[in-house]
Amino acid sequence: MDRDRRPLWQEEPASRRRMADPVRTAAVRAVIIVAITLIQAMVAFLCTLAGSWFAFPAVLCTVASTIVATWGVLDVWVTRQVWVQRHGVRSEPSSTARELRRERRRARRQERRPSQEPSRTDRAAA
Numbered sequence: 001m002d003r004d005r006r007p008l009w010q011e012e013p014a015s016r017r018r019m020a021d022p023v024r025t026a027a028v029r030a031v032i033i034v035a036i037t038l039i040q041a042m043v044a045f046l047c048t049l050a051g052s053w054f055a056f057p058a059v060l061c062t063v064a065s066t067i068v069a070t071w072g073v074l075d076v077w078v079t080r081q082v083w084v085q086r087h088g089v090r091s092e093p094s095s096t097a098r099e100l101r102r103e104r105r106r107a108r109r110q111e112r113r114p115s116q117e118p119s120r121t122d123r124a125a126a
Contacts, residue, residue, distance in 0.1 A: 019080075020080075020083045020087070022079050022083060023076065023079050023080045023083055026072075026075050026076045026079040026080075027076050029072055029075070030069070030072035030073050030075065030076050033065070033068055033069045033072040034069045034072070034073070036065065037062065037065040037066055037068070037069045040058065040061055040062045040065050041062045041065075041066075043058050044058035044059045044061070044062045
């Protein structure tokens with residue numbers, strides 16, 4: 001009976017590579033800051049509707065948090081750019097591309113050999 005059932009969980013290969021650790025750390029930090037900013041904005045809005053005394057300080061905190069959240073999102077972008085610049089993007093050519101390059105190199109070497117040999121003998125004769 002159990003043989004016919006499919007497992008509940010199947011491992012699938014990741015479609016994208018994992019983010020670098022500093023980039024992921026900055027992204028998590030930015031998400032937390034943005035979430036807190038949204039909560040503060042909602043509190044400020046509701047306090048404004050209710051006419052509470054807390055509305056004005058809440059709006060001021062929300063404006064400050066919006067600036068910090070923008071900074072956090074920019075931090076993710078800058079951290080990613082720095083990571084790529086320092087560590088580069090690792091790409092490995094496929095075997096077919098490598099083989100084509102080898103063939104082109106061989107052809108270029110074959111073309112150079114006949115043209116270079118007479119010039120060497122001319123120099124030796126002179």
